[in-house]
Each structure stands twice: as C-alpha cells, then as structure tokens.
Amino acid sequence: MSKIELVRAAMVEAMKAKDKDRKDSLSMLLSALKNAEIDKRSPLTEDEANAVIKKELKQTKETMDTAPADRTDIIEEARKRMEVYQEFAPADLTVDQITEIINGVLKELEMEAPTAKDKGRIMKILMPLVKGKADGKVVNEVLAGMMK
Numbered sequence: 001m002s003k004i005e006l007v008r009a010a011m012v013e014a015m016k017a018k019d020k021d022r023k024d025s026l027s028m029l030l031s032a033l034k035n036a037e038i039d040k041r042s043p044l045t046e047d048e049a050n051a052v053i054k055k056e057l058k059q060t061k062e063t064m065d066t067a068p069a070d071r072t073d074i075i076e077e078a079r080k081r082m083e084v085y086q087e088f089a090p091a092d093l094t095v096d097q098i099t100e101i102i103n104g105v106l107k108e109l110e111m112e113a114p115t116a117k118d119k120g121r122i123m124k125i126l127m128p129l130v131k132g133k134a135d136g137k138v139v140n141e142v143l144a145g146m147m148k
Helices: 003-016 020-040 046-066 072-088 095-108 116-130 136-146
Strands: none
Touching (some): 003 072, 020 046, 020 072, 046 072, 095 116, 095 136, 116 136
8 A cells, every 4th residue: 555545544534533633734745745746747656755754744843843932833733743744754764774774885885984085975875775764964973973
C-alpha cells in the first residue's frame, strides 16, 4: 500500500470519527503527496514519499518555532499536525548508522583520514544515500566529528 493510500485511508477514518483536526492535517499531507506526484508525473517511490513527509514535518516545525509566543493557537495547531505527520514519517537513521554509511563512502573514495578539504567530495556521494532518512545537520555534524 502506498503512502498516499495509507494517508487517504487514515483521513477517511478521521472523517468517520469526526476528528476535524486530524482530518485537516491528513488532508494537507495528502495534498502535498499528490502535488509531488503530479510534479514528478509518475507515482512516488517509497523514498520520495518519505522525503515529502519529512519536508512537511520540517516546515511545520519551523512554523511552530517562528510563531510568536502569544499565538498559542498557531503553536497548538502545528503541534497537533506534527503528531499526525510523525505517524507516517520513517524513523531517522541513528548516529551509528550514519557513521557506518560515512565509513562506506570513505572506503569507496579510498580515504583513510578525511580533512575539511575532502568534505565536498564526501557530501556529494553521501547525501543521496541518506536523503529522506536522516537530517542533513546531523549528517554534517557526524562527518565533521570524523574529520582530522
């Protein structure tokens, strides 16, 4: 079952349960997934759908973080939306898993002790491997910690 079908089924359940907040959140997520599919002009792969969900999560978190403190309605709405999106988001890679992938890239590039100058070459190969599976900031921090 594709992510779009899963989200649509959950939205139908929310409508039957008369859970307006959940239905609205699922509707927005479904819309984002469908728009990505339309832009691609073919069905989304699992990784592409996960990337769309991660993007929506990130945007919602930014909305929550940038909302003025006195606008509790916006913050609460964003928090509820994030809870719903988390149900469909894949789990992020752990630091150990990221380190393992980085070590594989280093072996591929035949690098023993990477330096800051090598970072661009490493990231060019590394990021497509972890896209949609890990936060870029975390990947960058792990790689920076491994450099001499």
